[in-house]
Amino acid sequence: MKESNFYRDDFEQLIREKTEQYKMYPSERVWKGVHNSLHTKRRWFIGSMSLLVTGILFFAGRELITPSAHTSFVRKPATTAASIAEAQKPYLAAHLPHAALTSFHSTANTSSSTRHNDAAADDHSAGLDPTYKDISITLSHPVIDPSDLSDWLSRVQLPDHAPEIPVIAARIATGDGGRPAEDAAKVGIRPGSEQASLRDGVEGSREPAEAADADGLSARSVLESLSARGPEQARNARVSGHLAKNKDNGTVTADGLISETVSNASKASAGAIAETRDRQRINWLHDYAMNTLPDPAKRGRTFFQLTLAPTLNYRSLNGVDPSYEKWGPINGFNGSPSQMMNHSPAYGFEFGGSILYRLTRNLSVKGGLLFNFARYKITAFASNDPGAPQGVSLSSYYGYVVDSLVRRNNGISQRSSATGSGPVTMQTLNNDYYQLSAPIGMELRVLGNERLQFNVGATIAPSYLLGTSSYMLTDGMTHYNKEPNMYRKWNISGGVEAFLSYRVGNIRWQIGPEFRYQLKSTYTSQSFISENLKTYGLKIGITKMLP
Amino acid sequence: MTEEAILQGCLKNEAAAQRELYNRYSPKMLAVCYRFAHNREDAEDMLQEGFIKVFSQIHTFQNKGAFEGWIRRIIVHTCINNLKKNKRFNESLDIVHASGVQVREESVPSIVQAKQIVECIRILPIGYRTVLNLYAIEGYSHKEIADMLDIEESTSRSQYTRAKQMLEEILIRKKILTKPREKTDWLVAIR
Numbered sequence: 001m002k003e004s005n006f007y008r009d010d011f012e013q014l015i016r017e018k019t020e021q022y023k024m025y026p027s028e029r030v031w032k033g034v035h036n037s038l039h040t041k042r043r044w045f046i047g048s049m050s051l052l053v054t055g056i057l058f059f060a061g062r063e064l065i066t067p068s069a070h071t072s073f074v075r076k077p078a079t080t081a082a083s084i085a086e087a088q089k090p091y092l093a094a095h096l097p098h099a100a101l102t103s104f105h106s107t108a109n110t111s112s113s114t115r116h117n118d119a120a121a122d123d124h125s126a127g128l129d130p131t132y133k134d135i136s137i138t139l140s141h142p143v144i145d146p147s148d149l150s151d152w153l154s155r156v157q158l159p160d161h162a163p164e165i166p167v168i169a170a171r172i173a174t175g176d177g178g179r180p181a182e183d184a185a186k187v188g189i190r191p192g193s194e195q196a197s198l199r200d201g202v203e204g205s206r207e208p209a210e211a212a213d214a215d216g217l218s219a220r221s222v223l224e225s226l227s228a229r230g231p232e233q234a235r236n237a238r239v240s241g242h243l244a245k246n247k248d249n250g251t252v253t254a255d256g257l258i259s260e261t262v263s264n265a266s267k268a269s270a271g272a273i274a275e276t277r278d279r280q281r282i283n284w285l286h287d288y289a290m291n292t293l294p295d296p297a298k299r300g301r302t303f304f305q306l307t308l309a310p311t312l313n314y315r316s317l318n319g320v321d322p323s324y325e326k327w328g329p330i331n332g333f334n335g336s337p338s339q340m341m342n343h344s345p346a347y348g349f350e351f352g353g354s355i356l357y358r359l360t361r362n363l364s365v366k367g368g369l370l371f372n373f374a375r376y377k378i379t380a381f382a383s384n385d386p387g388a389p390q391g392v393s394l395s396s397y398y399g400y401v402v403d404s405l406v407r408r409n410n411g412i413s414q415r416s417s418a419t420g421s422g423p424v425t426m427q428t429l430n431n432d433y434y435q436l437s438a439p440i441g442m443e444l445r446v447l448g449n450e451r452l453q454f455n456v457g458a459t460i461a462p463s464y465l466l467g468t469s470s471y472m473l474t475d476g477m478t479h480y481n482k483e484p485n486m487y488r489k490w491n492i493s494g495g496v497e498a499f500l501s502y503r504v505g506n507i508r509w510q511i512g513p514e515f516r517y518q519l520k521s522t523y524t525s526q527s528f529i530s531e532n533l534k535t536y537g538l539k540i541g542i543t544k545m546l547p
Numbered sequence: 548m549t550e551e552a553i554l555q556g557c558l559k560n561e562a563a564a565q566r567e568l569y570n571r572y573s574p575k576m577l578a579v580c581y582r583f584a585h586n587r588e589d590a591e592d593m594l595q596e597g598f599i600k601v602f603s604q605i606h607t608f609q610n611k612g613a614f615e616g617w618i619r620r621i622i623v624h625t626c627i628n629n630l631k632k633n634k635r636f637n638e639s640l641d642i643v644h645a646s647g648v649q650v651r652e653e654s655v656p657s658i659v660q661a662k663q664i665v666e667c668i669r670i671l672p673i674g675y676r677t678v679l680n681l682y683a684i685e686g687y688s689h690k691e692i693a694d695m696l697d698i699e700e701s702t703s704r705s706q707y708t709r710a711k712q713m714l715e716e717i718l719i720r721k722k723i724l725t726k727p728r729e730k731t732d733w734l735v736a737i738r
Contacts, residue, residue, distance in 0.1 A: 011711065012683040019668070019684050021661040023574035024581055026591050031569055033595040038602050039562060 061452075300545045303356040305366065307541035309514060313374040314345040315522075318530040342379040346430065349373055350537065354439070355546075362445040367438065370461065374433040374533055378471065378480075429480070431470035433522075433533065437463035439495065451503050455510070459495045463518075473529055486523050493518040497539060508543040550614055557605045565602055572615060573598070576622045582668055582680050583626040597625035623685055627695050630677060660723065667717045675710030682707050 036043060354368025441459030448454050468487055471480035499512025514537045521530040548556075548567050556564020577594050584590035600621050608617050668676055677696065681687040682703070689707070693700040718724040 011715065015664060015668070015679075015714070016684050016686075018661045018664040019578070019582065020575075022578045022665045024577040024587075024590075026573050026577045026594055030573070030577075030591050030595045030598075031566065034569065034598045034602070035562065035565070037595075037599045038560070038565065 300547070301358040302546040303358070303364070303508075303543050304546055305354040305356055305368070305541055305543040306351075307354070307370075307539055308351040309349065309537035309539040311348045311350055311372075311374065311535045311537035312345050313348045313376050314534045314536075315343065315376055316532050316534060318532070319528045344377045344379075346375040346377045348375045348535070350535075352437075352439075356443065356543065364443045365441070366443060366457075366459075367440040370437045370439055372433075372435040372437060372463070372535070374435065374535060376431050376533075378429050378431060429471055431468075433468050433470065434466040435463045435491075436466055437461040437493065441495070448501075453501045455499055455501055455512075457497045457499070459497075459516075461493050461495065461516075463491045463493055465489050465491065472523060472527065472531075486527055488520060488522060488524050491518055491520050491522070493533075495535075499539060499541075501543070506544055510539070510541045510543065512539055513537070514539045554605070554608070554614065557602060560602075568601075569598060572618055575615075576618065578665065579619065579622055579685075580626055582665060582684070583623075583630060583677060585673075589629075593626045593629050594622070596629070597622035600625060619685070623681070624695070627677070627681075630673070631696070633673075663721065663723050664718070667714060667721060667723065670717055671710055671713055675706055675713060678703055678706040679710040679714065683711070 350370055350372040352368055352370030354366045356364045356366040358364045439459035439461035441457055441461075443455050443457040445453050445455050465487060468484065470482070470487075472483055472486060474481045493516050495514060495516035497512060497514035499510045499514075501508050501510035503509075514535075516535040516537070518533040521527075521532060523529060523531055548564070553564050553568045553571070557568055573594060576597065577590055580590035580593040580597070581587060584593055597618075601618050604621070608614065668679065671679065678692060681692045681695070682689065687695070689700045689703040692698075692703040696703070715724065
């Protein structure tokens with residue numbers, strides 16, 4: 001590569017040496033370009049993730065704004081329950097004797113025997129077919145001797161006239177067709193229905209006589225098989241003897257009435273037993289899921305919240321000077337202090353902590369402490385008015401006494417005619433308030449899921465005035481004065497807020513506007529002026545579940 | 548991090564190793580690019596393109612020579628390819644007799660001699676400068692230069708001769724060289 005005479009020339013050698021010493025440091029842009037070019041996978045990954053997050057946010061936002069209907073969600077578990085029962089048939093067949101021999105309880109008893117919380121139970125039952133809400137059977141005694149079923153059957157007192165047994169019930173009892181409980185419910189089988197019947201037409205293409213015959217045999221076989229386990233076979237035979245079939249109309253009849261509960265198990269029929277069995281299967285699954293399966297991790301209900309809010313503070317003034325009240329408006333001035341004042345909002349802040357307790361999934365109550373620094377501005381003339389009342393000591397930097405008002409006239413500040421003569425200068429005064437409050441209130445989740453939510457809240461907060469550096473009007477509204485004794489120490493304010501919250505790990509972040517209004521006047525009742533502070537804030541907070 | 552570790556990391560496409568390699572060689576390589584380029588921005592573009600080639604072709608490095616030399620060759624070739632895209636560069640190579648270069652005393656900052664010399668090189672017409680860079684500094688032969696730039700070998704020689712004369716003249720005018728080239732004792736003044 002190099003020519004032999006390269007270093008022969010001192011000039012070239014010099015140039016080479018000097019240029020080799022020279023270094024330049026590239027900007028970061030160069031490396032970024034290199035890096036981005038080399039790691040395109042990373043770029044694709046970031047792009048994909050960004051797209052994914054954007055998509056999630058889009059759909060979450062859309063769900064938040066226009067939540068979709070939940071009808072499909074409600075229906076689905078009913079189908080699922082039936083399918084689960086279907087799928088679990090072999091397992092249930094082995095365990096059904098236990099289920100069949102359980103005591104039947106009313107719904108009230110059921111709720112006392114279950115150890116899952118009501119909310120969860122409601123959620124679950126909400127997903128089932130409404131038919132199953134009518135009867136609730138639980139395994140209060142999971143281990144019972146199967147032979148008790150015969151005893152149970154032996155105690156049955158059969159009616160004089162046998163009701164018709166629905167064919168579908170008999171089929172379910174035999175389990176021949178694997179017809180799910182859902183279908184049984186659809187054809188109108190209800191507990192306690194005295195004449196629950198099903199014509200062959202309902203059964204579709206089956207031959208009436210054969211179907212009735214087969215169903216009658218099936219129903220009979222169920223009862224026989226059940227009664228065979230008990231000691232009093234005579235009674236059992238009586239039960240099966242009540243079964244009859246009517247080939248003419250294709251219905252199967254029995255001389256017993258279907259009973260819902262054991263407590264009044266004076267009437268029974270094969271159809272009822274079959275139906276009850278089917279319900280037991282469903283309820284057994286329900287109870288198995290609720291009582292046997294491990295509980296999901298219990299979720300805490302107590303949360304700690306920290307908030308910080310930059311605020312914009314203002315006030316509203318009410319009250320009329322008694323002299324104006326007496327004489328009426330003078331030159332258009334009606335004695336309202338808000339007509340005299342030239343005040344403007346100013347920034348403040350507040351921060352605090354709260355404890356939240358979640359009452360329900362959507363509603364929480366909270367209480368805490370909040371430090372609030374509120375401020376607004378007023379404009380005044382500084383003058384050396386000799387008529388200033390005693391106690392006015394608002395010397396400005398210029399040596400004047402800040403003792404006069406600014407009257408607002410058509411939006412233009414001008415010196416009040418009530419003040420004396422002399423040199424004046426405009427001044428802006430800050431009215432500062434330092435308050436400690438204890439807000440208590442509630443938060444309600446309006447929209448969203450566990451991750452992204454839109455909430456509203458309301459609080460009422462007793463507050464204590466820690467300190468103030470503010471000016472209040474004197475009687476006659478001629479001067480400003482600092483009079484700490486005229487300020488109310490205890491006050492109360494109400495607030496409303498709305499915020500978006502997003503959960504990241506264990507922390508829930510929230511941001512949203514808030515508004516608070518001081519319900520009682522800043523001043524004591526000795527002052528004719530009523531001042532109510534108003535606070536507009538952007539509240540930012542984090543919430544963490546307490547262990 | 549040793550050079551071997553850097554190399555292995557770069558072969559695995561590890562960003563940390565790539566960054567280390569970049570940090571180690573980019574200052575020198577930017578100076579190389581700067582001598583070829585029209586301005587610093589162009590030099591950085593060349594450097595970026597060159598390092599992308601370095602990292603993407605690092606598996607072709609066979610440890611037969613210095614790693615820095617291998618990188619340098621890629622960077623130089625990248626610079627040349629960039630220059631060849633410029634029409635003015637191609638035209639300048641055909642100029643046998645370059646007109647005199649206007650050199651002002653204050654156009655070259657007198658900070659350090661290395662920088663002064665580099666800046667003086669950059670004053671040269673682009674054709675002269677490229678041949679000078681390739682021959683005197685990068686050590687390519689005129690034949691290699693001719694192949695690289697798609698010119699005659701004689702053109703490369705003549706361009707280099709004139710470039711050297713012009714640079715010498717600039718250096719003297721800038722008072723970096725104190726004496727004419729015929730008398731070599733001016734080197735003492737620099738060294």
